[in-house]
Amino acid sequence: MAVLDAEANLTTVTLDERDERLPVLLDLLKGYDNDWVERRQDRFTDEELEAARLLIVSYDVNAEVYGGPRQGTTYDMSEACKRCGAGARQTSAMILDVEYLHRLEGRRAAMTFKDDLLVDEKLAGALAESGATGLSFRGVFAAFDRRGHIQLPWRQVCATHTLPPMSPRSTGVYPYKPCPCGRSSFTGKEEVPTRLAYRAADVADIRDVNVSWEWGGEVRFDGDVSDALFPCPWFLVTPKVWRIFQDAGVTGFDWNPIRVVDAS
Numbered sequence: 001m002a003v004l005d006a007e008a009n010l011t012t013v014t015l016d017e018r019d020e021r022l023p024v025l026l027d028l029l030k031g032y033d034n035d036w037v038e039r040r041q042d043r044f045t046d047e048e049l050e051a052a053r054l055l056i057v058s059y060d061v062n063a064e065v066y067g068g069p070r071q072g073t074t075y076d077m078s079e080a081c082k083r084c085g086a087g088a089r090q091t092s093a094m095i096l097d098v099e100y101l102h103r104l105e106g107r108r109a110a111m112t113f114k115d116d117l118l119v120d121e122k123l124a125g126a127l128a129e130s131g132a133t134g135l136s137f138r139g140v141f142a143a144f145d146r147r148g149h150i151q152l153p154w155r156q157v158c159a160t161h162t163l164p165p166m167s168p169r170s171t172g173v174y175p176y177k178p179c180p181c182g183r184s185s186f187t188g189k190e191e192v193p194t195r196l197a198y199r200a201a202d203v204a205d206i207r208d209v210n211v212s213w214e215w216g217g218e219v220r221f222d223g224d225v226s227d228a229l230f231p232c233p234w235f236l237v238t239p240k241v242w243r244i245f246q247d248a249g250v251t252g253f254d255w256n257p258i259r260v261v262d263a264s
């Protein structure tokens with residue numbers, strides 16, 4: 001399947017690794033001047049997702065919105081790492097950059113580029129009524145230069161529970177600029193599928209909505225929160241939450257089961 005995203009000037013081709021067109025395409029790309037990346041990801045059936053202990057939530061990077069410290073969202077840094085900001089605790093509504101608001105149009109759920117989960121009011125209501133555990137809601141605002149902050153008919157879904165550190169048997173997760181706190185900066189390798197592993201004891205006390213102890217992604221932090229680019233944790237939910245999103249017709253998300261391992 002080829003998807004031309006005019007805005008991102010990007011074409012995505014998704015093929016099964018057993019597809020006989022794949023080696024032909026890779027050969028063609030090797031003689032091609034423009035940049036390209038090969039990314040390997042697992043795909044799961046609905047039955048496999050339904051049977052998972054937890055699902056890692058990820059979102060289409062071409063539909064992400066921008067929000068966070070640089071847009072005016074505030075954070076309590078008292079328990080955060082002074083070097084990378086891991087552990088920053090959000091204390092205000094989520095403030096979004098107005099330039100990307102059009103990406104929310106026609107959608108019922110989205111994520112910021114730092115994996116903050118946003119849902120429309122109706123989906124927030126469905127989540128609240130479902131009795132799902134481990135979540136709280138915050139308001140979502142757009143920051144306009146002159147008119148100030150305007151509230152949007154969206155809610156941020158916040159996790160109240162942090163999982164224990166994951167098992168070292170996780171793959172596709174590497175510290176690329178290790179911070180002394182040990183909590184960031186993890187990233188993936190495009191050619192290795194991300195497979196998070198947790199010990200059985202680590203997932204004995206989960207909620208329906210959780211975040212990982214580890215924080216991944218780009219970091220830029222010199223002590224000034226308003227100019228910071230914080231890392232962010234992985235967002236993990238039970239199949240119950242996935243089902244609510246499915247029933248609401250939400251698209252653009254990938255759901256990736258964790259692996260539960262016996263030891264280490």
Ligand SMILES: [Zn+2]
Pocket residue numbers: 081082083084085086179180181182183184
């Ligand atoms: Zn740190």
